[in-house]
Amino acid sequence: MKYRKLGKNGPEISVIGFGSWAIGGGNWEMSWGDQDDHQSMESVRAALDAGVTFFDTAPVYGLGHAEELIGKALGSDRDQVVLATKCGYLWDENQRLVKNGTFDSIMREAEASLRRLGTDTIDLYQVHYPDTDAHAPADETMRAMEQLVKDGKVRYIGLCNYTVPLIEQSMSVRHVDSLQPPYSILVPQAERELLPYCLEQGIGVVAYSPLASGLLSGKYTHDTRFADDDWRSKHKAYTGESFKRNMDRVEKLKSIAARLDITVPQLAIGYALAHPALTSAIVGVRRPEHITSILAAAEVELDHATLAEIRAAVAR
Template identity: 75%
Template sequence: MKYRKLGKNGPEISVIGFGSWAIGGGGWASAWGNQDDELSVESVRVALYNGINFFDTAAVYGLGHSEEVIGKALKSDRDKVVLATKCGLVWDENKNISKNGTYDSILREAESSLRRLGTDYIDLYQMHWPDTDANAPAEETMRAMDKLVQDGKVRYVGVSNYNVSLLEASLSVRHVDSLQPPYSILRPAVEKEILPFCLEKGIGVVAYSPLTSGLLSGNYTYDTKFSDDDWRSRNAAHTGEGLRKNVDRVEKLKNIASRYSITMPQLAIAYDLAHPALTSALVGVRKPSHILSVLPAIDLTLDEATLEEIRKIAVE
């Protein structure tokens, strides 16, 4: 495994991170369907054995269940890993989810996450989405995060899905150790402004959905269908004309992967890791093979001509 420093002040983390969205299981709005908890724990053990030390989850994944599973799986290795979770999405008794970045809500969420994770500190605590419901300013959210650091409950502070303006507002309160944006061959928008900004400010970048939620697996066809309890069944990129366009792009990308004698997922991870701003790429995991199949990507180097070829295909 290879490791990179998370921003200018953060810890050394594996260039492939363990993404825990799907292991939250079914029964909530953004679920991937049901999940076997024992298989999830086995996947964590396989990741650890292969040198992965960065594990990312969120309170909202499975409405707390993902944190519980991750906490259980990492209990005996807690001091060997960088454990990250996210806040700012809260839910009611009817499983209705809303965004809340207010000071008091963030502090309450942290206590709940600590309990579910079975730990007394969180290595990296991240605001999941900008608050567009309670409308707390980014500065208020950062003050709560800073309070958690001062109290020893959080070691590093990050944000997810923030634009440059929100990053600047956050930086006016304290340093932001990391940004977690969606970044993949098929979703390259952050390359224009956000990644250069993070590089300039010493903000680490952890890319989520480097496979574009499975589109870059190379396994989809025009006829691919998702079950009703899978959020992708309601996503434009995974259905209808959006799916057809993406399948066409992936077929062209497969030719590049073939030249390198690698798989599509390996090409996708190598593309992300080629950007100088990137610290780690999160791989969504439901079973051990999801980790094992992408490990060769850490040793791949794509030349600039290939990277440009990939970029052109992505916008066709």
């Protein structure tokens, strides 16, 4: 495993991070389907054994279940890792997901996450989405995050799914330690503005969905159909003609990966980590082999010609 410093002020973390979205299970609207908790626990242990030190979760993953499971699985190794969770995206009494970045809501969420994780401090606390429901401005949300740092309940602060103007508004209150945007071979939009900005400002970047939520796993075909309880069955990128076009792109990537003697997922992680702004890439994990099969990606080095070839292969 390799390690990089998270921005100019943050800790060193593994270049491959553990993503816990799927292990939340099947009881919420963005579920990946049912998940076996014992298998999830084994996956955490496999990641620890492999040298993974960055574990990312969120309250909405299984409506609290993923946080509880991650806290339990880490156990006595809790202090050996950088534990990241999120706020600003929660559920109401009808289990409907809502965005709320108000000061009081963030403070309540932090206490709830600390209890579920079974820890006294959250290493990296991230705003999951900008507030578009309660309409709290970004600087109000950041004041709550800053207060949590002053109270000793949070060490570092991150943002997810933010635009540059919203990051700048947040930076007027305090420095942002990290950004978590979607970033992959198939979703490269962060390269245009977000990644250069973060590099310039000393903000660490942790990419989520570097495998494009499975599209770059190399295991799907044009005939794949996702189960009804899998959120991808309702998303256009994973259904119909869009899915078939994405599979065409993956076929082109397979030939590049084969020439380099690596897998498509390893190629995808290598592509993400090749960007100088990137600190780590989060891999979604449901089974131990999801971690063990990707470890070689930490060693993948892609030259400029190969990166250009990859971009050309998936160009729309």
